[in-house]
Amino acid sequence: MYQEVILQHYRTPKNFGPLSGATASGEESNPLCGDHIRVELKVSDGGVVEEVGFSGDGCAISVAATSLLTQKVKGRPVAEVEKISREDVFQLIGIPLSPARIKCGLTGFVALGRALHGEPSGSVSASEPVGSP
């Protein structure tokens, strides 16, 4: 069920670790499993993703998917990276995901999208700090 490539990317992810000199970053978390992934990009003046890094923690599916995704985007123009779709990510993962695991497969993808578009992290952190005396 879990192919060797997923396990390899989980234990030895590519482009793992914080990126110094990053020009953009995005995060996504999955409160259900406590997963949290941060993707950082170094985009050149010419609009090319020169460097990419990710950090955080997750299950094999989310870490491996992000690792595979970072390999795919490194060195590519932003315009091309923006065209990557969910389906492309599922193809990278290469194994069918059950409905409950689709979110895991897309955690890094969502974080990457936020990095590209400079959106604030959309994690469900809207707790209620109001009124606690």
Next chain:
Amino acid sequence: MDVARLRNDFPILGRRIHDRPLVYLDSAATSQKPRCVIDAVASFYAEHNANVHRGVHTLGEEATDAFERAREKAAAFVGARDPAEIVFTRGTTESLNLLAHGLARTVLERGDRVVTTVLEHHSNIVPWQILRSERGIRLDFLDIDDGGALRPEAIDDAPGLRTRVLTVTQVSNVLGTVTPIRELAERAHARGAVVIVDAAQSAPHYPIDVERLGIDFLAFSGHKTLGPTGIGVLWGRADRLRSLPPYQGGGEMIREVHQDRVLFQEPPARFEAGTPPIAQAVGLGTALDYLGRVGWEELADHERKITERMYRMANDRFGGRLRIFGPGPGAARNATFSFSLPGVHPHDIASLADADGVALRSGHHCAQPLMERLGVPALTRASAYLYTLPEEIDRLGDCLERIEALFARAPTRGNVANRATPDLNTAT
């Protein structure tokens, strides 16, 4: 207790999942249902279906009788003095929300203190957090020690505040810990607080006697107690129930409605607006009868055996690596086990176990404050019940061994090896 024979009562246990016999270890989420419960629901619809309390026709009377008999059974189940102390709700969650709503409108004032615990399910935290933000109450969480046991003394903290409510689970849905309700209730009552017990995880496993516990309210869910979904029980001491305002308005809960005024029913009708879950109540009554026939002593014995088997399996096969959180096998606990296996994320464990036909649950188990307290982002939970065979614990062991081996094959690199202590405890 003849578990092998008892299993024949549960049709679903004959299922195969991915071509393997089902090993159902998710009973803390919902229990499976014996044939008699499924039949009771079906025969209600097939033979007696009508709305309750309204019709004078025969079916209406039969349905009302069946519904009210279920209330009597629920009352006997928790040791209530009077069936009128039983309110049927949708489940534990609705029971607790009803209480938070009602107490906010009666006893709670700005600055008053509500005490809960870090062991709670979100359904016993969030309703009070809503009151904190809307009404300015103070919410305190009793802490646990490293073995997962509550520290009741902390109820006595904050002597300057009015402690109005203690709301506490009787069994943790994550750790299986049994909490000392009587001691907690005594301390809370000494502060003048109302005492609420979340019995969602205790009702399926232990006999409940609300009078002996010395509490004011108790809630549990039918579906974790061999019964249908959509039915829950709220027990309230008669005077306490009477002092609460209605939760929802509608049919059944009124005595008189005029354009300029409305008179409400006495409990329990006051809290049962609209058409209740009738067939579900009937099914619950049948489920409680079934549990009564099994016997609590037998069930406790059985769960002790399962617990010993689980700890032995963890120890013999995994040494210290398979870490079961919470109190050990000798402590007051039920057969709910949340554990971690280094290097394998709980989600991956549950996915891979499913491929072996083993149903586990992974995640935060609706108890994020407890996860934070334990310092883990997520855990895998195996929860057993009366139909769990000791051999199924061994099948769990087989499957965890396979999963561990699978993840151990790939080489480890330093920076990800210690993912067990990530920085995401703070990332909600």
